[in-house]
Amino acid sequence: MRTESGQIFRLEDYKPSAYLIPGIALDFALDADETLVTARLRVERAENAPDNAPLELDGDALTLEALRINGADAPVSSYEATPDKLTIRKLPEEREFELTIVTRVLPSSNTTLMGLYVSSGVFCTQCEAEGFRRITYFLDRPDILSVYTVRMEADRKAAPLLLSNGNPVESGALENGRHFAVWHDPFPKPSYLFALVAGDLGVVTDSFTTASGREVSLGIYVEHGKEERAAYAMDALKRSMRWDEERFGREYDLDVFNIVAVSDFNMGAMENKGLNVFNDKYVLADAETATDVDFANIEAIIAHEYFHNWTGNRITCRDWFQLCLKEGLTVFRDHEFSADERSRAVKRIGEVRALRAHQFPEDQGPLAHPVRPRRYREINNFYTATVYEKGSEVVRMLRTILGEEAFRAGMDLYFERHDGQAVTIEDFLKAFEDASGRDLTQFALWYHQAGTPNVALSSRYDAEAKTLTVEIEQSVPPTPSESRKRLMHIPLAFGLVGPEGEDLAYESAEGAVVENGVIHLRKRRHTIVFKGVNARPVFSVNRGFSAPVTLCSEGRTADRLFLARHDSDPFSRWQALTTLFTDTLIAASKAVRGGKEPAFADDLVQLGLDLAADATLEEAFRALVLTLPSEADVAREIGHDIDPDAIHTARRALLETIARAGRETFGDLYEGLHDNAPFSPDARSAGRRALRNTLLEYLVLGEGTPQAARRQFDDADNMTERAGALTILAQYFHDTEDGRAALAAFEERYRDTPLVLDKWLQIQAMIPSEGAVSLVRSLMEHPHFSLANPNRVRALIGTFSMANQTAFHSADGEGYRLVADTVLALDGQNPQVAARLATAFRSWRSLDKGRREHARALLADMAGRENLSRDLADILERTLA
Incomplete structure (x- = not known):
């Protein structure tokens, strides 16, 4: 651990390495308590490298056992070894030489879950971003590409399975009940893509025939007894492989492709070449244990990691500043895959909701950074929504600007x-x-x-001249270390919606580049005149969310109501309604703070009812239009002096108003969606369940009793409806017999299924009661909860800090204290998870004075502690700056 934030790495300081390592052979004598790693490196001096340049290899908590150069023991005087670095000053004169390094690592005590560690008895590695240096000394940087050959030996009974990257080469028995396996990856890769898994696991096997006719063996390895729950992941993998061939012309290149699911993992998954390692949360699913959201996430993440084979593995990053080059691009590719597999409109709305919930606050706060950062202290802290989600949006804009054909040619x-x-x-x-x-x-x-750029616009129609004049202005607000901004190229998809809901034609557009339904903003201000417009249109802009910007328009309420009913672009319909709801909730929260009763417009409520009942719309879309902006969404739009309690009260009042107005309509719709067909995770069935759960919340609020939710909970034959009903019971009736009984029944039913008990923790972490902090503290004492498991921490503490706005932001500061205590307790064992949890404080300056002071005091207290990890110290320093 380090007390300072560490060295600052700058993009402009990048220099190619003086040495290359074109080949490496690794030999692991696996033992949970103490593993010996022998690494034989073929080292080359780079062209134009200084003859006397020392070779400095990265390490992290390593113990050097032996060092040999060209087979001979290196004199102690020729090198210096510390746990974090190996510096060799006396090297052979020839351009190429062999370096043999023997290190000792301690897998079972490695709580960081980086490098080589043990998860539920299974040896596992995680090397991105800088975990390989916890295994052996190496040039642990992404521009060092090496061909890997890996030999593992272990106790056959404890670890009958020995996997690594590439293709299997050899295996056999050894003395004393041990055995070995050798794997070879013919494709040069950076060290962060190295992987090893050894243990006793079950497997689901299949095969895939590539477009060129090659047969690829597929395997998904899970804990014994969970094989059936990996079937959907296997199906998603095969669909991903075929899609990448058809959409991007990318064929898989090895003889095998393996996925391993482990229960202790800092991330969602890792794209190691030919051996993807997954958090089991994103592999295991069936109707009894997984919601429709789980199925969709598994499909997307399986695809994401597979697509990395080309965008990340075959072509990788020169340095970590280029992280978005693999992550943003691959997120775009998995979004496109999911859109093709499911509903493109619904998927797009989901993407934008996630972007606004996570990336927009990042862009607007102390942790703001470009999609390609220019400096960092700890690279683990830059696996962010900006790099991933905004990085994806940038690729999407590139396609919008170039068009599909030119974009594919560029790819x-x-x-x-x-x-x-x-x-x-x-x-x-x-x-x-x-x-x-x-x-x-x-x-x-x-x-x-x-x-996040701001785009302000206004429009006026001249009926006599038949022209629509649109004024558009762009600006980018200052961010930390970047006060002056340059003008962006912003592509805005648009339409002119006529009186009957049709897109109106126009003869010409002057004042900006307008092509193929897209306005290209390049200057600060544009005045665009559309000529030959035969009726007054409503201007529909940023269709499909063509650019990740905030819009400020003079739009009249009547125009937004019209777009919500008639716009041909589904995203724009949803956006119009969401804007109306958000504005209404902002006004209502102000009324609450002023001691008044909030009031809601009848036409807005009726619009929500009409769209919910419109059978021409897909059910998933109808569920989305009935889902009010979250409390965090409303707070983000308010922007300053935020009172979370007022927002909560206003939102609850609007929910109840809609529930009372639509009680009869919602009841009929809810009953009509009941389906006795066997469970299927397909998009249409998932959409029907989503709408049913949304309607159930309104039914319960309209009736004021838990009976409908309790009936669904008791009768449900799938996790989506069971967890949906339990969420409603916990939110509104947690202190009643029905709520307590349902929570107890759920716990009893799934006591031996950790991933489902995580849902039980999540549901309770979201309860907006005065006793929420005490409840979460008590759940931390539950036998299921463990600070050592990232899934447990994210389920309980992560959900509490991100999804329970009133409790986390409790006026007495106890919510902040709960999270701060957890962050500090975690930091000593898993700095990555601790640092990510600490980002919940990123918007502290936007709160009202009392809450702001509580948050600042706790942040300062954490930052002043001794022996903070570099990960956490970096987040706290930037959050307080």
Whole structure:
């Protein structure tokens, strides 16, 4: 552990390594308490490297047992070894030489879950971003590409399964009940993609025939007895492989592809070449234990990690500043996959809701950074919504600007030109410039400049001249270390919606580049005149959320109501209604703070009822339009002097108003959605269940009793409806016999299914009661909860801090204290999880004075503690800056 934030790494300081390691052979003598790792490195001096340059290898908590150069023991005077670095000053004169390093690591006591560790008796590795240096001394940076050969030996009874990257080469028996296996990966890769798994696991097997006719063996390894719950993941994998061939022309390249699910994992999953390691939360699913959201997440994350085979593995990052080059691009690809597999409109709305919930606050707070950061102290803290989700939005905008055909040509050129290389954002954009002939210099600012752009617009129609004049202005607010912003290239998809809901034609548009239904904003101000518009239109802008911006428009309530009913773009319909609800809730929360009763417009309530009952709309979309903006959504739009209690009261009042107005309608709709067909996780069935759960909340609020929710809980034949009913019972009736009985029944039924008990923790962590902090503290004493398991921590403490706004932001500061205590307790054993949990405080400056002072005091107290990890110290320093 370190007390300071550590070295600052800057993009402009990047230098190629003086040494390369084109080949490495690893030999693991696996033992849970003490494992010996022998690494034989083939080292080359890089072209133009200084003859006398020392070789400095990264380490982390390592013990050096032996060091040999070209087979001979290295003199002690020729090197210096510490747990964090191995520096060799006396090296052979020849350009190539062999370095043998023997290290000792302690898997069972490795609570960081980085490097080599043990999860439920299974040896596992996690090396991204800088975990390989916890295994052996190495040039642990992404631009060092090596061909790996891996030999493992272990006790056959304890670890009958020995897996690594690439293809299996050899295996056999050894003395004393041990055995070995050798794997070889022919594709050069950076050290962060190395993986090893050894243990006793069950397996689901299948095969896939590639477009060129090669047969690939597929395996998904899970704990024994859970094999049936991996069937959906296998199906998602095969669909992902076929989709990548058809949409991007990318074929799989090894003889085998394996996935291993482990129960202790800091991330969702990891794309190690040919051996993906997953948090079991994103592999295991069946109707009894997984919700529709779980199924959708499994499908998306299986696809995401598989798609990394090309966007991340075959082409990787030159340095960690380019992280978005693999993550943002691959998120875009998995979003497209899910959109093709499910409902494109519903998927897009879900993406935007997540972006606004997580990335917009990041852009607007002390942790703001560009999609490609220019500096960092701890790279683990930059696996953020900005790098992933905003990075995906930037790729989506690139496709919007270029068009589908030119975008695909650019992707093809990128794959062809850079296969087997470690590259930069500039390399990526150059491929699209060369393929399309377009200059992307201004567009590149999306990668280099932090902050969410604001777009203000107004419009006026001249009936006599038949013109629509649109005034648009862009600005980017200042962010930490970046007060002056440059103008962006913002692509805004739009439509002119006529009186009957049709998209009106126009003869010409002057004042900006307008092509294929997209306005290209490049200047600070544009005045666009649409000529030949034969009726007054309502201007529909940023359709499909074509650019990740905030819009400020003079839009009249009547126009928004009209768009919500008639816009041909589903996202814009949802956006219009969401804007109306948000504005209404902001006004209502102000009324509550002023001691008044909130009032709600009848036409808005009726619009929600009409859309919910519109059978021409897909059920999943109807569920979304009935879902009010969250309390956090409303707080983000208010922006300052936020009172979470007032927002909660206002939102509850609007829910009850809609529930009373639609009681009869909602009851009929709810009953009509009942389905006796066997459970299926397909999009249509999932949409029907989503609408049914949404309607159930309104029914319960309208009736004022828990009976409907209790009936659904008791009768449900799937987790989506059972957990949905339990959530409603816990939210509104937790202190009644029905609520307590349902929570107890759920706990008893799933006491031996950890991932489902996580849902039980989550549901209770969201209860907005005065005793919420005490409840969460008591749940931390439950036998199921463990600080050592990231899933348990995220389920309880993560949910409490991100989804229970009134309790986390309790006026007495106890919610903040609960999270701060947990962060500090975690930091000594798992700094990554501790640091991520601490980001819950990122918006503390936007709160009202009392809460703001409580948060600041606790942040300062945490920052002043001794022996903080570099991960946590970095987050606290930036949050307080």
